């Protein structure tokens with residue numbers, strides 16, 4: 046059977062977000078504020094270096110300042126915390142991320158909690174997640190979790206209306222599975238959500254009821270084509286890196302079985318889907334933080 050699904054093109058949607066951000070950055074610069082993004086990278090993991098490099102390249106392309114902090118793999122907790130304190134105090138930095146995962150000897154939670162919540166580009170600081178839990182409607186003036194926000198933007202920018210839709214989120218991780226329902230159930234979005242995970246006995250039955258599936262378990266091809274309702278929107282957020290047995294090269298496998306594209310109505314490719322959206326929304330969080338800083342100064 047041929048592929049019939051409409052492609053949810055994350056590169057195209059992220060390009061339009063970046064075009065909008067370019068104008069907001071220019072407007073901020075005209076008011077004397079250059080939005081600044083920073084990254085903290087501990088160690089020299091090649092995948093992390095690639096991701097951090099992408100974030101800087103794209104931020105510079107839209108006119109932002111970017112600050113790169115690098116520490117050796119054996120950096121101490123105190124050394125990493127000193128860099129956090131420095132970025133918290135630096136008025137040129139409006140938002141930043143600590144690239145995850147951190148080396149095992151470091152206390153990741155303590156480091157992430159030390160980030161000034163106003164500068165939390167990931168939108169995953171406990172204070173910001175708490176504010177999101179407490180706010181179901183109305184304006185929200187804290188950074189939002191960027192990958193879940195990217196999933197919603199990818200659908201909206203393809204003309205998909207989530208109101209009244211049943212979304213099944215696969216996975217309960219901190220970056221997507223847990224915050225995704227908080228965004229989807231806000232009144233402005235108004236979706237209904239089920240979260241399934243390894244403790245769910247009837248996952249296949251629940252997936253078959255989904256209008257929208259968000260695969261975010263990080264488990265290769267865990268969502269089978271046979272479990273996708275014809276016409277459903279399927280978003281692939283999974284990243285499993287493995288060697289392709291045919292080419293011998295390292296590649297990304299998603300959470301969605303490729304044959305799902307023959308059943309789905311909409312499908313996000315991976316790569317080229319939610320990944321680029323994450324970066325676009327990360328930059329959006331920093332531009333919004335700079336806009337708030339500029340408003341506070343005025």
Ligand SMILES: Nc1nc(=O)c2c([nH]1)NC[C@@H]1CN(c3ccc(C(=O)N[C@@H](CCC(=O)O)C(=O)O)cc3)C=[N+]21
Nearest residue numbers: 096142143144145146167316317318319320321323324
């Ligand atoms: N504090 C923190 N925040 C993060 O947001 C964060 C992190 N740590 N650690 C690692 C993960 C991973 N991540 C990706 C972002 C974009 C792509 C992306 O744009 N990928 C391209 C392809 C890139 C490739 O080929 O590898 C795509 O999907 O088309 C991928 C992965 C952000 N992460």
